[in-house]
Amino acid sequence: EDTCSQEHGLSECAVENQTGRAEVRDSSVQAVEEWLGAELRELDGPRWRAVPSLRAREIGRGSAQFVRRVCGSRGLVQRLELQGRLERHSGCVNTLHFNPSGTRLASGSDDLRVVIWDWARRRAELEFDTGHKSNVFQAKFLPHSGDTTLAMCARDGQIRIAELSATQRCKNTKRVAQHKGAAHKLALEPDSPCSFLSAGEDAVVFDIDLRLDRPATKLVVVKEGDKKVGLYTIFVNPANTHHFAVGGRDQYVRIYDQRKINENENNGVLKKFCPSHLVSSESKIHITCLVYSHDGSELLASYNDEDIYLFDSSHSDGADYRRRYKGHRNNATVKGVNFYGPCSEFVVSGSDCGHIYLWDKHSARVVQFMEGDRGGVVNCLEPHPHLPGLATSGLDHDVKLWAPTAENPTSLKGLKEVMKKNKRERDEDSARHGDQYDTQLLWFLMRHMRNRRPLRVSEDHSHFKLAPKTFGTLYSFAHSSAKPHATCTESQYAYFGSTVVIYKYIVFT
Numbered sequence: 191e192d193t194c195s196q197e198h199g200l201s202e203c204a205v206e207n208q209t210g211r212a213e214v215r216d217s218s219v220q221a222v223e224e225w226l227g228a229e230l231r232e233l234d235g236p237r238w239r240a241v242p243s244l245r246a247r248e249i250g251r252g253s254a255q256f257v258r259r260v261c262g263s264r265g266l267v268q269r270l271e272l273q274g275r276l277e278r279h280s281g282c283v284n285t286l287h288f289n290p291s292g293t294r295l296a297s298g299s300d301d302l303r304v305v306i307w308d309w310a311r312r313r314a315e316l317e318f319d320t321g322h323k324s325n326v327f328q329a330k331f332l333p334h335s336g337d338t339t340l341a342m343c344a345r346d347g348q349i350r351i352a353e354l355s356a357t358q359r360c361k362n363t364k365r366v367a368q369h370k371g372a373a374h375k376l377a378l379e380p381d382s383p384c385s386f387l388s389a390g391e392d393a394v395v396f397d398i399d400l401r402l403d404r405p406a407t408k409l410v411v412v413k414e415g416d417k418k419v420g421l422y423t424i425f426v427n428p429a430n431t432h433h434f435a436v437g438g439r440d441q442y443v444r445i446y447d448q449r450k451i452n453e454n455e456n457n458g459v460l461k462k463f464c465p466s467h468l469v470s471s472e473s474k475i476h477i478t479c480l481v482y483s484h485d486g487s488e489l490l491a492s493y494n495d496e497d498i499y500l501f502d503s504s505h506s507d508g509a510d511y512r513r514r515y516k517g518h519r520n521n522a523t524v525k526g527v528n529f530y531g532p533c534s535e536f537v538v539s540g541s542d543c544g545h546i547y548l549w550d551k552h553s554a555r556v557v558q559f560m561e562g563d564r565g566g567v568v569n570c571l572e573p574h575p576h577l578p579g580l581a582t583s584g585l586d587h588d589v590k591l592w593a594p595t596a597e598n599p600t601s602l603k604g605l606k607e608v609m610k611k612n613k614r615e616r617d618e619d620s621a622r623h624g625d626q627y628d629t630q631l632l633w634f635l636m637r638h639m640r641n642r643r644p645l646r647v648s649e650d651h652s653h654f655k656l657a658p659k660t661f662g663t664l665y666s667f668a669h670s671s672a673k674p675h676a677t678c679t680e681s682q683y684a685y686f687g688s689t690v691v692i693y694k695y696i697v698f699t
Contacts, residue, residue: 222610229514231553238263261578262531267548267558268599270580276589278305278314282325283583286572289331295572295581296340297589298326304340304352309581309591318360322346327374335383339400343373349388349398349406367396367406374524375479377424379431387426389436393418397448409448413457414440422524423479427503429486433460435503437477441468443491443501461507463489465499465514473620478524483534488512490537492527494520495616498539500551515539515549517556517609519616523567523585530573530580538580540568543608546582546592559605562590 238259247253260266281300288295294315295307304326306316320326324345329352332339340352347369353361369390377387384400387409397409412419421438435445443463451458468475480491482503489501500513518525518541530536530548536557537549544566548558562568562582569584580592 222613226609230555233553233555258532262533262535264557266578266594269594269596270558270592271596273591273593274312276307279587282585283589285328286570286581286583287330288575289337290333292575296329298329300325304329316358321350321363322348328376330376330378332383341376341386343376343388345372347371347373367398374422375424377426377434379426380428387424389421389424391420393420410451410458412436425481427482427486435480437480437491439476441475463501463509466510479526481528483529490527492520492525498527513554515554518547519543519612523569526570528571538571542567543612558600559602
């Protein structure tokens with residue numbers, strides 16, 4: 191009888207424990223649901239309707255604005271689908287940039303090369319060695335240069351210029367500036383074929399003018415108090431080119447006016463923005479990318495393992511965000527973010543889950559959700575300057591092209607489950623690493639393992655001299671099952687790409 195009562199008591203405890211765990215699980219799921227639903231607005235009705243718009247164009251009404259309205263329509267965004275891949279690089283593709291007319295696409299890679307694509311024909315027109323010694327992070331056509339001048343920056347800190355000929359040849363490349371740390375981003379001035387800005391992890395912003403014998407002038411050293419702030423991103427306001435914004439290894443978006451930089455007053459900063467709940471955050475929050483809207487009135491900032499925030503650039507110093515875009519994951523690499531649409535109607539970002547997210551800017555609701563890669567990370571997103579298309583890339587070695595050619599709009603299948611998973615993993619990582627591990631180190635390890643040659647393994651495992659434990663969180667080697675002369679290959683990591691296409695004739699005829 192004693193034994194029976196003990197077993198009965200144990201079974202009751204087990205049931206109570208299971209019930210308790212189920213309640214905790216349910217409350218956790220509910221909390222995630224509430225978090226995802228917070229700060230959302232209702233979607234507006236469609237602003238562009240195909241049939242009335244086509245009829246109006248046939249009789250000469252609104253034809254001048256037809257393509258702009260098409261490109262900014264939610265209906266076409268919801269029909270984006272993969273059209274093809276551009277394959278030429280032998281390393282991760284870190285940068286994409288269309289020329290001003292949209293006929294050419296430049297891509298730069300860890301293989302230290304830049305490729306100029308005729309993307310419509312999916313053909314490489316020019317490929318050249320950049321002269322960089324480490325990962326190429328950005329390559330951009332300078333405006334009004336006839337597509338003959340390309341500015342580049344890289345992990346080696348060099349800012350280089352490539353001079354291209356009309357006969358599809360690279361005449362030369364030369365260094366015009368040198369950061370004392372990686373240089374992640376360049377900021378073009380919309381109307382200048384000879385001047386641009388660069389930002390580096392040394393906290394320095396250079397003003398580079400190619401007309402000068404010594405092109406680089408130190409514009410500002412970004413600081414918080416007396417501490418330098420390494421920079422990951424920079425962007426010039428397209429409506430007021432004296433203003434530029436930077437972001438990096440802290441939580442603040444800083445805006446400067448080139449005419450008024452006095453480092454003795456507020457470290458030269460014109461104004462700073464930060465989400466109010468991150469101002470006093472003890473975790474290592476930083477900004478991986480920021481970008482101005484088409485008219486300079488708004489600023490988007492993407493935070494590592496946090497969300498994307500929209501600020502009004504005209505607001506005063508210290509103003510809080512206006513919109514918040516959630517559901518993706520920005521942890522493993524330095525994610526880009528961008529506006530999509532001729533009037534910045536949408537927000538687009540990649541994610542560690544391998545998907546591409548497009549949010550309606552006003553409502554902050556996801557309106558498109560595409561699988562960039564089954565096993566990887568999407569970092570770089572480049573909308574076409576005039577057409578409803580998109581190019582993406584990342585840890586994979588190709589560029590993917592997307593266009594609105596799907597027969598039916600997306601059903602957002604699986605979106606909620608993926609968003610919940612991203613949130614859950616984010617919370618778990620935050621709890622596990624109160625101080626959050628260095629995502630730059632993780633990025634380096636992923637790249638290193640991604641580009642290593644396959645390892646030859648013998649029975650005594652003597653070839654494992656790189657201490658697999660170092661990469662335990664990234665890769666798993668099955669030592670016990672290894673056979674003589676078996677070949678161990680790394681896990682297939684992040685494949686995303688770049689996109690673009692030839693669209694249905696009804697849109698552009």
